[in-house]
Amino acid sequence: MTGARAARTTIALKLGMAVSGFIFLGFVLAHMYGNLKAFAGQEAFNEYAHHLRELGEPMLPHEGALWIIRLGLILSLVVHVACAVALWRRAARARTTRYVVKKNTGVTRASLMMRWGGVTIFVFLVWHLLNFTIGKVNPQGGATDDPYLLMVDTFEVWWMTVIYLVAMLALGAHLHHGIWSAAQTLGWTGTAAKRQRAKTFGFVVALIVSVGFSLVPLAVLAGIITK
Template sequence: MATTTRPALVKGSRASRSTIALKMLMAVSGLIFIGFVLTHMYGNLKAFGGHDSFNEYAHHIREFGEPILPHEGALWIIRVALIVSLVVHVACAVALWRRAAKARSVKYVVKKSKASSLSSRTMRWGGITLLVFIVWHLLNFTIGKVNVQGGATDDPYNLMVDSFDVWWLTLLYLVAMVALGMHLHHGVFSAAQTLGLTNNDKARRNAKAAGALLAVVIAGGFSLVPIFVLAGVITK
């Protein structure tokens, strides 16, 4: 009996440990992104200070770390760290999804739990939406610098205003922010749970509250600039 069950137990133990490792990597990479989006949101809100305030911020982040680092050195370190975090986050998510799908050897109808939130049930599709948005966002403002109105692309503030002055671009951006908010709402709690920070009822409530707060602050903060541009409050 022992000779037949032991290999299975060892295999199951290894699978469990690797699943925990994948969740840990997702949690850590997710926290890195939370730090980034908070900083990025702060930079975006510089638009309320006008053209010079916004462009000075964009210029200073390229000089950050000089003269110890070369021009844009710190920025490239951040970019590489974010790319690695993104690859790790997506790869772990795909691996965990495949494991969950493989575990269902028999198809069955899953009754939605009343305890599960909309955010938790839409994590996968929200993640895909954000991934597509990130690609477009980089093409729009960083890599390709696409100005859909045909204007200049060498001025960060003017490019931002020209982009969000187009209603459908602002709409797409706001949809992405809804996806971001929902992803953060459940993701923060999930990360806290993975890191062992939800060991009691009070800790779980705090983790859920932190997720809700970050979702509102970050998604709401990002949404302010495009809304005010489209409303004509922020102009060139």
């Protein structure tokens, strides 16, 4: 027995990425669902935002469940980023002399964008949290204590929407490869048919998430969702 030998391999790193990635996937799906409440109006949206804080009460203190989720997400983020950085560094060391000419035959663009795409998403995440959660910055100088108004004010600014859409494109690409990749890492794609299914699933979910998230800002910009 070699103890934790298996756990120190590159494959274990990938497993870490796959599991934390799936946790994020669950989060973004729930988050997207919440965002879509914007179409139901100010009250429903704010109710949802407020409810998140009351989740689990009275068993848990105010914002208790939310913090548990937040801690889980922070932990996943740490694992996901740490594993990614470790694998990135390994990859860089594995080929220190680059090819003069290198094609990527048979490869999707999404799979090659995972790292910089991941960085993009991370930067967006910081921006996003400053915008809506931690900093609560209203680019129009309006109210910040009403989530619905904050959102509408934000997306009425065209370049805010553009930033958001670019991030959703990056997220979509990340999920497109990431979901199938996680399935492969977890060893669920042992046949050609399963592999194809995982890839299709990844593509469909990525599409749903990026379109789902993009609907609200686009609707704001188009004047469908208003104050």
